[in-house]
Amino acid sequence: MGIRVFLLLLLFFCTSYPTFSLHEDQVGLMDWHQQYIGKVKHAVFHTQKAARKRVIVSTEENVVASLDLRHGEIFWRHVLGPNDVIDQIDIALGKYVITLSSGGSVVRAWNLPDGQMVWESTLLGSKSSRPLLLIPKNLKVDKDDVIFVYGNGFIYAVASIDGEFIWKKELASEGIDVQQLILPEGSDTIYAVGLLGSSRFDVYQLDVKSGELLKHNSMFFPAGFSGDLSFVSEGMAMAVDFTETVLVSVLFRDGQISFHKTHVSQLIPGFSGPAVTLPSKIPGTFILKTGSSVHFIKVINEGKLIVVGQVGHTDAVSDALSLPEDQQGFALVQQGDGKIFLTVKLGDDWTTNLIDDTVQMDHQRGLVHKVFLNTYVRTDRSNGFRVLIVMEDHSLLLLQQGEIVWSREDGLASIIDVKASELPVEKDGVSVAKVEHNLFEWLKGHLLKLKGTLMIATPDDVVAIQKIRLQSSEKSKMTRDRNGFRKLLIVLTRSGKVFALHTGDGRIVWSLLLKSLRKSETCENPRGVSLHQWQDPHHHALDENPSVLVVGRCGQGLDSAGVFSIVDTYTGKESYHVGPTHSIAHVIPLPFTDSREQRLHLLLDANRQGHLYPRTAEALGIFQHDLGNVYWYSAETDNGVLRGHGVQKNCVLEVADDYCFGTRDLWSIVFPSESEKIAATATTSSNEVVHTQAKVTADQEVMYKYISKNLLFLATVSPKAVGPIGSVTPDESSLVVYVIDTVTGRILHRMTHHGSQGPVNAVFSENWIVYHYFNLRAHRYEMSVIEIYDQARAENKDVLKLVFGAHNLTSPITAYSRPEVFTKSQSYFFTHSLKTIAVTLTAKGITSKQILLGTIGDQVLALDKRFLDPRRTVNPTQAEKEEGIIPLTDSIPIIPQSYVTHALKVESLRGIVTVPAKLESTTLVFAYGVDLFFTRLAPSRTYDSLTEDFSYALLLLTIVGLIVAIFVTWVWSEKKDLQDKWR
C-alpha cells in the first residue's frame, strides 16, 4: 500500500512539468538587468522648452534613444534591425525625432516625448549614395513643414507631419556623389553640391516647392580632388587636390563656379605629409589635418585664408552652435595627464575663450572621441555651456561647470566575450560579513516576509519587503560564498576595455582599458577577439590571483598581427602583455597546467604554426610529454573543408624558437561545394562535467551514453539556402548534419533534412545535440535532438559480470578504437526564430539540463531537456511515464513562466553564458546584447537548499506553537491526574 502511494506520488511529481517560475515580487532578488545604448554617433539636444531637458542620441549599436540630460537615464529607446544602420538624426517640428537609416533608405519619425513611431517612409532607388538629411526651420511647402532627404540617388522633399513625399528628383543618374544639401536662409532654391569622379564639381539648383531642376552647373578641375569637400559657407567649399599639398577653394554662388589654389606650405610653414580636410560645421572656418597636427583655417572675404589655431591629433572639436547675437561657438577638448581641458571658443574669434575648464578624468577612459556642445541661459542671463563627450571606451559623459554631471558605461553594450572568475576567499580576521543587526530586526523582517507569502501584506509592507530583499548585503559582498553564487564576470568589450562585473548586483568592480587593444602606430585597427581562463588556482598556488588571457588582433583578417594580455581578475591590473606579434588564428586551451596553475595555451597563427604559452621551460616540458595527444580541427567555411590537425616537432625558422611547433594535417573532409556549405558547428563546453555515463530506463535496461570531448557537430546547407528565408524553395534546399570525431575524422552520424535551411543554431552537451533550423515545407522552425549511445558497452548489463570484473568498463578508451555507436533522433516544431542557444551547466552534472533559447524577441526561454528526448512517444507506457517521459507532441510548448528574463528584454541579444555555481542544483546565467541580464537558475528546483522565500518565521511559529501545546497538555494532564487521584 505504502509503496503504491509512493509510486503514485512519484508519478505525480514526474508528470508535472517543472518550470522555472518566479513571483512578481521576486524580480530583482537574484537577477539584475542593465540597459545600455552603445557608442554614441550623433547627439541632438532638446532643451528649449521648460519641459524635461533631454538629448537624442543614435549609436553604433543601431539604437536611437532619448536620455535625461539631468541624470543620463533612458527615457525611451529603440533598437533598429541589425542591417538598419542609423546615418543621421535630427529633430523636426520640435516634436519629432527624425532618423535616416539603412544608407539613406528609411526615414522614420519618432514622437519626442514617448518614442512612439509616428511615420516611416522608404526611399526607393537603385544607386547607393551618401545619405543626407536637411531639416530647414520654418520652410513650408503647401502648408506642410518639409524636410529634405537624399538617399539612393534621389532627393526627396518629405512632409514632416506624416512622411508623405511632396516631390522627388533623381540626381545621381550620372554617378555624381552629392556631398551636401544647402538651403540658404529665406531662399527658394536648394543646392545639391557634389563631385563626379574626382575632378568634376557639380552644383544642382532645385526649386524648393516643386523639385524642378532650375540649373545644373559643373566644372572640371584638371588637378583632381582628393577626399571630401568641406563646406565653409553657403557658397564656398574647400578641398585638397590630388597631390594632397594644395588647397582648393571652390566658389559656387549663383551657379558660377570658380577655383582658387593655395599651396598648404604658404599657410603652414614646415608643412609635411598629406593634408586632409576634416568634416566640420564651424561657419567660415575649416579644419585641415596634416601629418603633424590639426589646423583651423579661417576664410575671409571668400578667398583669403588665415590659420587661426593649431591643435594635436587627439583633440576633439564639436560642431558650431548658434549663440545669441548672431555668434557661433564651438567646443574644443584637449587632453593632458589624467585631465581634459575644455574650451568653448567663438567661431569668429579664436583668441577669447567663453569657457576654460579643466576636468579630472579617469585614465581608463582613454581619449575623447566626440564632443557635442549645448548652451543654456544662466540665472545671470549669460550663456552657460554643457558638453556631452564620447570617450574611447565608448562611455558617455556630461560636463557642466567643470564637473562630470553623469556618466554612462556604454562600452558594456558591445560585449565580445565573457568569462567567470572566482572572488577572493574570506580571510580570517577580515570580517566582511555583517551579522544581522539584532534579533528583533531579523524577526521583523521574517514576519514581513511571512505576511508577503500569506498575501496579507499591505502595499507599504510589500515595499518594505522588497527593500529588505534587495539590500541584503550578502549578495554583493566581495568574497567567495559557500554556494558559489558570488563571482566576477570578466567581460571584453569592443572598445578594448575589460570590465569585471559582480554577479550579486551587476556593479562594475574594476575596469581596464587595455594598452594592447588601443590604437597605436604599430597596431592600426585593433579589436578584441576572445577571453580565456589563464590561471585559476584551486589546488595549489593559492596565493596567486586568478587571471584571464585577452586575445586581440590588429586588423580584420586572421593573418593580421596578434596581441594579447594577461589580466589579474582580483586587482584588474595587466600583469603581462605581448604584441604586436605573430598572427593568432585560433587559441587552444590545453588540458595541462603548470606548477603555478597557469593553463598552457597553444596559439595557432595563420601559417599553421603553434606557439606555446606561457613561455617557460616547465611548460615546454609538460607539453612535450603530451605532444602526441594534442589534436584540433579547423573548419574552412569558404572552401567547405574540415581538417584535423596534430602537433609536429619544432618549427623550422631562421631564429630557433623552442616554443614554436609545426603542425600536420591528419585528415580532412571535403564537402561537395555544389550541394553543401558549412552553416554551423558546435562542440561541448570544455568545462562540462558529466556525472554518469549510464542511463537506466524504466524497464531496468542500461544505456551507455557515448561521451567524448572530441565530438563535433557540423551542419551544412545547400549553397542557395545560405540567404534568408524566402530566397529558396523547399526542393532546392536541404540541411545535412554530421557528428564527427575530431581526432580521427570519422563520421559517426550523418542525417539529411530535406526542404530545410538555416540559420542553424546548435548546442552540444554530454551525448546529445539540440539544433534549430527552418523547415521550408511546413514553413515553421524546427528543433531536433540527436542522442548518441555506446553500443560496445551495451553488454555490460549483467550485474554479476560487473561485480566480478568481467566487463570492459576499465579497458582504456582511445579515440582510435572504432566506436560502435547508435543514435536516436527526433524533431519538433518550434514557434520562434532564435538568435542564440545555450545549455545550463552545473558543478557535478547531476542536475537535469535546460536548454536556453535566445528568441528573436530578445527574451531567454528555458526549455527542459525532457521536451527534447528522442524516446518520447505518443502514448508512453506506465513505466515510461514514471521515468518522466512526456507524451510526444508535434510542437514544443512555450510556457510563459519559463522565460528566464520574465517581463524584460535583453535588447539585440547576442550571447548567453552559463556558469556552474558551487551548489549543484544551481547555474548562473548571463545574457548579453545591448542590455545585460543575469540570473541564477535551478533546472530541477533547488533540491539541495532552502528556497529564498523559505519562511523561518513560520518555522519559529510552529515550534513556539508546539511548545505551547506541550505545556497546555501538560497542565491539562496534570489536572486530570489530580482529579483521578482525588477520586
Add this chain to the structure above:
Amino acid sequence: MASRYLMIFLSLILLLLPSALGISDGNVEGYSINGKVRFPGFSAAGLGLPAKISNVKVILNGGQQVTFLRPDGYFSFHNVPAGTHLIEVASIGYFFSPVRIDVSARNPGKVQAALTENRRVLSELVLEPFRDEQYYERREPFNVMSILKSPMGLMMGFMVIVMFLMPKLVDAEELKKAQEEMGSQGVPSLANFLGGAAQRAN
C-alpha cells in the same frame, strides 16, 4: 447631402486603400508588404498604442528587416523579393503566431497569409495575439488550505489528530481501565514525566 456622404466614404476608402491591400506593387526590385497588428481591448480608432505595447517590433525572415508599429497599428516592409516569407511580431506580454506570407511575382497585390501555428489562412494581414503571456507565477491568495498543506501545517494537523482523535477511537471505559492498570504499574504519563522533571529541577 448624399453626395457628401459618398465623398466622405470615397475618401475614407482612399485613405484605407494602400494599407488594406496586403501586398502592393513597389519598385522593380521588390514588393511591399503592408499589414496591421491589432491588440484586443484597444479600439482601432484609439489614439495611439498604450505604453505597454509601444515597443512592438515586426520582424521579417528572422531579422532580415525589422520595423515598428505606427500609432494606428500599421506596419510595412519594402523591397521584399517574390517568394515565401515569414513575419514575426515581438511584443512583451503577448504571444503571436508567426505568419507565412507568399509574395507572388505573377499577380502582385494578392494577399496570401497564413498563421503557421494553426495554419489558419488570413484574408487580410491583420495580426492579433494568440494569447496573453503571464511571466510570473501568481501568488495564491491567503487561504487556510495552503497553510495546512505546508509541512508545518501537516505537522500540526498530525499532532491534533493524535491528541484529540486518537483517544476518541479507543473506548472510554477501556481506556480508563487501561489507565488504572498502567497507573498501578507506574507507567509514567506525560504529566508524571514533566512533573517529575519539574520536581527534580526543584
